[in-house]
Every structure is written in C-alpha cells, then in structure tokens.
Amino acid sequence: xxxxxxxxxxxxxxxxxxxxxxxxxxPLMTVVNYSVQDILAPGQTVFVGTEWxxxxxxxxxxxxxxxxxxxxxxxxxxxxxxxxxxxALAMPKKGWGVSFSxxxxxxxxxxxxxxxxxxxIIFTRPDxxxxxxxxxxxxxxxxxxxxxxxxxxxxxxxxVWHWTPLVALLAYAGLRAIPEMYYQAAKIDGASAWxxxxxxxxPKMRGVLTIALLLRFMDSxxxxxxxxxxxxxxxxxxxxxxxxxxxxxxxxxxxxxxxxAFSLIYFLIVLLLCFVFYQVLQxxxxxxxx
Amino acid sequence: MARIELDEIxxxxxxxxxxxxxxxxxxxxxxxxxxxxxxxxxxxxxxxTTMLNIISGLVAPTKxxxxxxxxxxxxxxxxxxNIAQVFQFPVLYDTMTVFDNLAFPLRNRGIEKNEVNKRxxxxxxxxxxxxxxxKKAAGLAAxxxxxxxxxxxxxxxxxAAILFDEPLTVIDPxxxxxxxxxxxxxxDQLKLTLIxxxxxxxxxxxxxxxxxxxxxxxxxxxxxxEDLFENPEHTFVGYFIGSPGMNLLSCTLNGNIAQIDGxxxxxxxxxxELGARTRGKIELGIRPKYLEVNSEPGGNGVPAxxxxxxxxxxxxxxxxxxxxxTLHAKLSExxxxxxxxxxxxxxxxxxxxxxxxxxxK
Numbered sequence: 001x002x003x004x005x006x007x008x009x010x011x012x013x014x015x016x017x018x019x020x021x022x023x024x025x026x027p028l029m030t031v032v033n034y035s036v037q038d039i040l041a042p043g044q045t046v047f048v049g050t051e052w053x054x055x056x057x058x059x060x061x062x063x064x065x066x067x068x069x070x071x072x073x074x075x076x077x078x079x080x081x082x083x084x085x086x087x088a089l090a091m092p093k094k095g096w097g098v099s100f101s102x103x104x105x106x107x108x109x110x111x112x113x114x115x116x117x118x119x120x121i122i123f124t125r126p127d128x129x130x131x132x133x134x135x136x137x138x139x140x141x142x143x144x145x146x147x148x149x150x151x152x153x154x155x156x157x158x159x160v161w162h163w164t165p166l167v168a169l170l171a172y173a174g175l176r177a178i179p180e181m182y183y184q185a186a187k188i189d190g191a192s193a194w195x196x197x198x199x200x201x202x203p204k205m206r207g208v209l210t211i212a213l214l215l216r217f218m219d220s221x222x223x224x225x226x227x228x229x230x231x232x233x234x235x236x237x238x239x240x241x242x243x244x245x246x247x248x249x250x251x252x253x254x255x256x257x258x259x260x261a262f263s264l265i266y267f268l269i270v271l272l273l274c275f276v277f278y279q280v281l282q283x284x285x286x287x288x289x290x
Numbered sequence: 291m292a293r294i295e296l297d298e299i300x301x302x303x304x305x306x307x308x309x310x311x312x313x314x315x316x317x318x319x320x321x322x323x324x325x326x327x328x329x330x331x332x333x334x335x336x337x338x339t340t341m342l343n344i345i346s347g348l349v350a351p352t353k354x355x356x357x358x359x360x361x362x363x364x365x366x367x368x369x370x371x372n373i374a375q376v377f378q379f380p381v382l383y384d385t386m387t388v389f390d391n392l393a394f395p396l397r398n399r400g401i402e403k404n405e406v407n408k409r410x411x412x413x414x415x416x417x418x419x420x421x422x423x424x425k426k427a428a429g430l431a432a433x434x435x436x437x438x439x440x441x442x443x444x445x446x447x448x449x450a451a452i453l454f455d456e457p458l459t460v461i462d463p464x465x466x467x468x469x470x471x472x473x474x475x476x477x478d479q480l481k482l483t484l485i486x487x488x489x490x491x492x493x494x495x496x497x498x499x500x501x502x503x504x505x506x507x508x509x510x511x512x513x514x515x516e517d518l519f520e521n522p523e524h525t526f527v528g529y530f531i532g533s534p535g536m537n538l539l540s541c542t543l544n545g546n547i548a549q550i551d552g553x554x555x556x557x558x559x560x561x562x563e564l565g566a567r568t569r570g571k572i573e574l575g576i577r578p579k580y581l582e583v584n585s586e587p588g589g590n591g592v593p594a595x596x597x598x599x600x601x602x603x604x605x606x607x608x609x610x611x612x613x614x615x616t617l618h619a620k621l622s623e624x625x626x627x628x629x630x631x632x633x634x635x636x637x638x639x640x641x642x643x644x645x646x647x648x649x650x651k
Contacts, residue, residue, distance in 0.1 A: 184348050185381040189442060190369040190398035199383040199394075 034260035052261035062262065064237065065245040066269075069221060072155075072241060076220040079160050081213060084167025085205070089197070091172055102172075105165040117229025120158045144231060148238035151231045155239055158226060163219065167212045174208035175201060210281040214274055221270055242266055292358040292450040292483065294322040294345060299354035301340055307352065314340045315351070316507040322451070324359075325481045327474070329498035331488060333530070337507040338487045342453050345485065346373045358450055374443025375453045379460055380435035384428040388419060391427045392441045399446075413444045416476060433465045437472075444476070451483035458493065470497055491531055503527050519577070522642070523649045528575050534607060534618040536575045538644070548574050548641075551613035553592035558638035561650075570646040580640030581619035583608060584633045591633030599627050610634065 035052055037045045056062060091101050111119070124132040126143045135142045144154040178201065186196045224243040227233065233240035233248070240248075246266065250259035301315040310316060315337045322328055322345075330338050343349035344356065347368040355364045363371050374395075383391050392410045401409075414420045417437045422430060427438055436457055443452045454473075458466045474497065477484055488494050494501050495515040503511045503518065503526070510524040511517070522528035522536060529535030541548040541555070546562045548555045555574065557565065565572065584591050594617070598609040601623075608619045608627060612634060619634070621627060643650040 179379070181377040181379065182381050184343075184368075184375065185377060185439070185442075187348065188346065188368045188373065188375050189395040191394070192398070195394075195398065199385060203384045 031260045031263055034256050035264055036257075038257055048257070052257045053265070056258050056261045056265060059258075061237070061240075062242075062245060065240050065242050068240065069242045072223070073217055073220045075156060076159055076163070077213065077216055079156070080164045080167050080216055081209070083160065084164050084212065085171045085209075087164065087168040088171035088175055089201075091168070093176075102169070105168055108162050108165055111162075113225035114229055116158065116162055117226045120154060120226075120230055124154045146235055148235055151235060151239050155227055155230065158230065159220065159223070162226070163216060167216060170208045170212040171205055174205035178204045206281065210278065213281065214277060217277060218270060218274065221273070293324040293360075294451060294483065295357035295360070296320050296322075296341075296345070297355040297357060299341075299344060299351045299356070301337075301344060301349065301351045301353070303340075313352075314507055315344070318354075318509055320502070320509055320512065322483060322485060324483055327477045327484045327486070327497065327499045329486045329488060329494035329501045330504060331491060331494040331501050331530075332504035334489055336504045338489075338504055339455055341504065342375070342455055342485065342487050345451070346375050346453050347371045348375075372446065372448055372450045373453060374446065374449050374451070375455065376436065376439045376443065376457045378456045380432060380439050382427045382435055382438060384426075386427060387423065388414075388425055388427050388430070388438060389423040391438050392419075392423075392445055395442050396445055409445045409447065413441045416444065416479070417441050417472070432460045433462070433469060436461060436469065440473075444480070449482065451485060454484065454486040456488055457486075458488075466493075473497065491533075495531075503530065505530075521649065522575070525573060525575065525644050525647045528642075528644075532577060534578055534620075536577050536642075537581070537617045539574050539612070539615055539617070541572055541574045543572060543643075548572075548643075550574070550592075550615070553613055554590075555592065555636045555641070556590050556638060557641060557643075561638065561641060561643055564650045565643045568643075568645040568650050572650075573644040573647075574636075575642045575644055576636055576640050578607070578618040578620040580637055581617070582635040582637065583610075583619050583621060583625075583627065584635060585628035587633045589633075589635055591635050594632055594634045596627070596630060596632055 036047060036049060038048045038051075039045050087105070092098055108116070121129075123129050124142075124144055126132040126136050132142055132144075141147075142150050144151040182200050182204070183196065186200055191199070222243055223241055224247070227239050227241060228244060228247075231239045233244045243266075246259060246262050249255050249262060296318050299315060299318045300313055302313045304312050307313055318341065330341065332338050340349060344351045347356075347363070347366055347370075351364065355362055357363065358371065368375070383394060386394070389410055392413060393406045396406045396409060410423075411420070414423055417440065419434065419437060419441060422434060427435065430438070440452070440457070443449055458469060461469060470493065473484070473486075476482070486494070486497055488497075495518075499514065500512060501515060501518055502509055503524075505524065505526040511522065511527045513521075513523075518527055518531045522531065525536070525538050528538060539550050541550045543549075543557075543562070543565045545566075546557050546559070548557055548565075583596075587593070592612065594610045594612040596608060596610050597616075600607040600609075603623070605623055606621045606625075606627060608621055610617045610619060610632070617634075
C-alpha cells in the first residue's frame with residue numbers, strides 16, 4: 001500500500017523531469033552524440049568512438065588556447081578581486097553618495113557585451129580613438145590590431161572596466177551586512193585598520209567573495225563576445241581563447257564532431273575548477289568543529 | 291578600574307536638536323562607583339544602549355562630560371579609555387583560535403609575549419575556556435562565544451569597567467542562569483566595575499547590587515532591588531518592576547482619605563500630610579501583594595468585582611475592577627478566592643502617592 005502511494009508521488013516530479021530533460025539533458029546528450037560520430041552528410045553518420053576526443057586532446061592549437069585562457073582568467077581574477085574589494089571599501093556608507101556610486105558602478109554591467117567590444121574598438125583606435133590616439137601622441141606606439149601585447153592590454157582593460165563593478169557591488173553588499181558592533185568591538189580591542197580588514201571584513205565577506213570569484217572565473221573562462229568583436233582572436237592567434245577557437249572549429253570549419261568533443265572537455269574543465277575553488281574557499285579559515 | 295561620573299549628559303542623534311523630544315538622552319547626572327555591579331534597566335528604546343555607548347566612548351555626547359576617576363575622558367576613544375564591552379551578539383574574530391581571540395586586545399597594545407600567554411591562560415581558567423584554547427572560535431556554542439567576548443575584556447588587567455549590552459539575548463534559558471552566576475563570581479573575584487544593560491527585570495534584579503532604571507532618556511531611579519520594589523520613585527518603576535506591576539489609580543485627596551470615584555481609601559497620617567502639601571495629578575500606587583480581597587464588607591473595604599483568576603502554582607493573580615479601573619492582586623495559594631462582588635482593603639503601609647508620576651516624599 002505504501003509503495004503504491006510512493007509511485008503516485010513520482011507523477012508530481014514529472015513536470016520537473018520533463019523541463020530538465022529539455023533544458024539540459026537532451027541538448028547535452030546531443031553534444032555527446034555528435035562527439036562520437038563522424039557526420040559525412042546529413043543522415044549519413046559513422047560511429048568513431050573516442051577518435052575526436054583523441055584528436056582534440058592532441059591539438060596543439062587547442063593547448064595554446066587553453067594556456068592563453070588560464071593566463072587570461074588568472075590575470076582577470078588577480079586584478080578584479082582586489083580592485084573590487086578596494087572600491088567597495090572606498091565607497092560611501094551613507095548619504096546620496098551611496099546611490100550615486102551604485103548607479104555609476106552598475107552602468108558597465110548594463111551594456112550589451114557586443115556593444116562593449118565596439119565601444120572599446122573605437123576607444124582604442126590608434127588614429128581616432130580617445131585612448132589609442134592619445135597614447136600614440138605621447139610617443140608610445142599602441143595598436144591592438146598589430147601587436148599581441150597591445151591586444152592583451154586592451155582586452156584586460158576592457159574586461160576590468162566591464163566586470164570589476166560586479167565584484168565591487170558584491171563586496172559592498174558583504175561589507176554593509178557586517179553588524180556595526182564588530183567595528184565597535186574592534187575599536188575597543190584597539191585593532192588597527194589593517195587588523196579590522198583582515199580579521200573582520202575579509203572573513204565576513206567570504207561568502208560573497210566566493211560567489212564573485214566563481215562568477216568571474218566562469219565568465220572570464222567562457223569569454224567570447226568581447227574579444228570576438230574587439231580582436232577577432234588576433235593578431236594571429238594571440239587572443240584566440242577557448243570559445244573563439246571552438247566556434248572557429250564548429251561553424252568556421254564545420255567540424256561538428258571534434259567541436260562537440262571539445263565542448264565536453266571544456267565543460268568538464270570549468271566544472272572541475274569551480275568545484276575546486278568552491279571547496280578551497282569553503283574550507284579556508286574554517287577550523288575543526290567542536 | 292575607575293569611578294565613572296556622568297556630568298550633565300544629554301545626547302541627540304540629530305545634528306541640530308531642538309526640542310526635548312529630539313534627545314535620546316535628556317539629562318543624566320550620575321555616578322558609577324568603582325567596583326560596583328550595576329544593571330541599567332529599561333524598556334526598549336529608552337536610551338540604555340546610547341548611555342552605555344557614551345560611557346564606553348563609542349558615542350560622543352551632545353552635551354556634558356564623562357569623567358573617569360575625576361579625569362575628563364569625553365573626547366577619548368574607547369581604546370584610550372580602556373573600557374571593555376560585551377555586545378548583544380557574540381563578536382568573535384572567526385578566523386582565529388580562542389587563544390588568539392583572547393590575546394588580540396593585548397597584542398594590539400604591544401604587550402610582551404610571555405605576559406600575553408600568562409593573562410590568556412588565567413582568563414581562560416576563570417571562564418572555563420581552557421579546553422577550547424586551540425580550537426577555532428567560529429565553531430563554538432553561543433555561550434562559549436559570549437564568554438570569549440567577555441574574556442577579551444577581562445584579559446586587560448587595567449580595564450576601567452566592563453559594559454554589557456544585553457549579553458544573554460542569544461543564550462539558551464538554562465545557560466543564562468549559569469552565565470549570570472559566572473558574571474557574579476567574576477565580579478566578586480576581580481572587583482571590577484560592571485554595567486549591565488537589560489530590559490529583563492529578573493536579570494537586572496538578580497545580577498546587580500544597584501539597579502538604574504531608565505525611562506524615556508532619563509534615569510528615574512537608582513536603587514537596590516528592594517528599593518525599587520518597596521519605594522518606586524516613579525510610577526514607571528512601579529509598573530515596570532514586579533509582575534504584575536504596581537496598581538496605579540488616579541485619585542483626589544480629602545484629608546486622610548484618598549477618593550477614587552466613589553471609593554474612599556484611608557491613608558496613614560504621614561502619607562496624608564505629604565499628599566496635602568503636593569500639587570499636580572495625584573495617583574495612588576499599591577503593589578498587588580499588599581491588596582487584601584475579602585468576601586464580606588467591613589473594615590475599610592471598598593467594593594470591587596473579580597474578572598479573572600490566574601493560578602500560577604505558588605500564588606494566584608486576581609484581576610479586579612474598581613470604579614471602572616483594572617487592578618491586580620496577588621494572593622497566596624491557600625487563600626480562597628471569592629467569586630463576583632468582593633471588598634478590597636488597601637493597607638495604609640502599602641500605599642504610595644505619586645504627583646505627576648513622581649513619588650511624593
């Protein structure tokens with residue numbers, strides 16, 4: 001009898017299962033399906049097993065793109081996290097300045113990603129761009145379409161300008177949530193500003209900073225639209241990140257099989273790294289329970 | 291350790307206070323003797339916490355001076371005043387061990403390592419925290435955390451006073467008693483000046499030698515628990531202290547008689563004379579435990595009606611109406627309670643008179 005009632009309960013889960021199937025499982029399985037077949041023509045496919053995976057894993061251009069991607073994400077996190085925290089610490093705590101700085105900070109987050117690329121193309125053009133022309137006038141040659149370093153500098157600047165506000169907003173929310181009495185206690189204990197930051201503010205912000213770090217890592221690791229618009233992956237392959245290379249394979253060369261295998265590996269890397277970050281941050285500064 | 295004097299303190303959170311209602315603390319002039327255990331008692335929003343923060347230096351008063359042993363400290367930071375404060379919720383440095391938490395105030399003051407070690411171990415011993423010293427503070431139970439907050443005050447041997455802002459709010463009821471006992475022990479042992487803010491009269495009356503009752507930004511009475519019970523100086527103290535509080539009835543005086551509508555209540559000679567000399571709105575106050583409830587008229591009984599009887603095990607609370615006003619009487623368990631119409635006797639020794647809220651004396 002109990003069993004029959006339990007079976008009935010399964011019907012209630014069906015809508016969720018259907019939704020998840022169509023939103024996640026079926027598309028993912030399609031990719032899995034492509035990754036093990038060679039599509040010669042529509043309706044004419046050959047099972048190739050792990051061939052595409054082997055090919056992708058040994059693709060030196062993909063290796064280059066992967067290291068480039070790690071370098072990019074690493075630099076982004078190293079710059080944006082401390083900078084975001086600094087901005088949050090410097091933001092006003094009350095009065096009209098609060099809403100003002102929140103709006104100003106949020107502006108870059110509201111602009112469509114493609115538009116951001118276009119804005120920065122114009123901004124950094126060596127002939128007419130405000131930034132590019134000015135810096136060339138100062139006697140420093142700067143052209144992101146020709147020099148790899150300049151392309152990277154432009155991309156980093158754009159990325160930091162675009163996404164540091166997110167870190168700052170999250171950190172600010174974390175800071176505001178610290179009850180006043182912690183600061184009062186620190187004052188009474190004679191703590192310096194640095195101790196207050198290190199022993200109160202930073203530990204109390206751990207939750208929001210974890211979220212900020214994960215979001216920034218995922219977004220920067222999956223970055224596509226801005227470099228696609230700004231540099232198109234160039235000059236050469238200098239700014240060809242994983243997703244740009246992936247799209248080149250998938251739609252440029254129409255190698256759907258390798259692209260699918262590539263996607264799966266890409267997905268697993270992101271998943272694994274997020275898991276590692278999360279675990280590390282959860283355990284940082286946490287002691288043994290009593 | 292210090293004798294703390296508040297000299298004509300007033301405080302407003304507004305930048306430009308105008309009328310009296312703009313002030314959170316209206317006018318406070320009082321002394322906290324060195325080594326005393328004080329409770330600062332009052333309802334929420336009466337200015338207790340503001341007053342505590344003025345003493346500790348977290349808030350600078352709009353007017354007046356704060357003196358420690360006669361020295362003006364009004365402009366000094368809490369750190370300079372050498373005060374310790376325990377807050378409503380335990381404040382810990384989560385990433386540190388219990389030892390480091392306790393050592394933190396000493397290290398910030400550049401105290402030598404051996405001395406830090408010695409002090410921390412002494413304090414951990416007093417607070418029963420020794421087994422936890424190596425553990426991270428974040429994982430401990432609320433009462434242990436609150437003990438650590440207290441410990442950070444105790445480690446400083448020269449601390450002027452320890453201030454408590456409703457420190458037992460988050461502690462389980464069965465541990466509250468234990469912690470309060472601990473505080474009392476520490477007070478007896480170390481002879482520190484303790485000021486304990488609470489809105490719980492039980493907590494105040496059991497903890498303190500002297501209770502300071504605040505009401506709407508003013509201190510209305512400073513006294514021993516017994517003073518507060520027997521001679522409330524303000525009608526607020528009367529009904530705030532005691533459960534249920536004092537019965538307060540507006541009345542008119544006529545010689546030795548206090549008249550409440552039709553009911554005539556005789557006063558003793560002394561009270562009547564005091565009353566005759568005062569002006570203002572007169573109220574008669576009597577504690578529920580002094581009221582006598584008789585089923586027969588006679589003596590000086592005035593008629594009243596019983597509305598409700600609550601049996602609380604060791605005593606009964608009787609709710610009555612007299613001339614349209616509600617009163618409470620506290621009767622011992624063995625005394626039978628008549629139903630309906632009864633006659634209330636107001637024994638003269640239990641009666642206090644109030645003029646405009648203040649005790650007539």
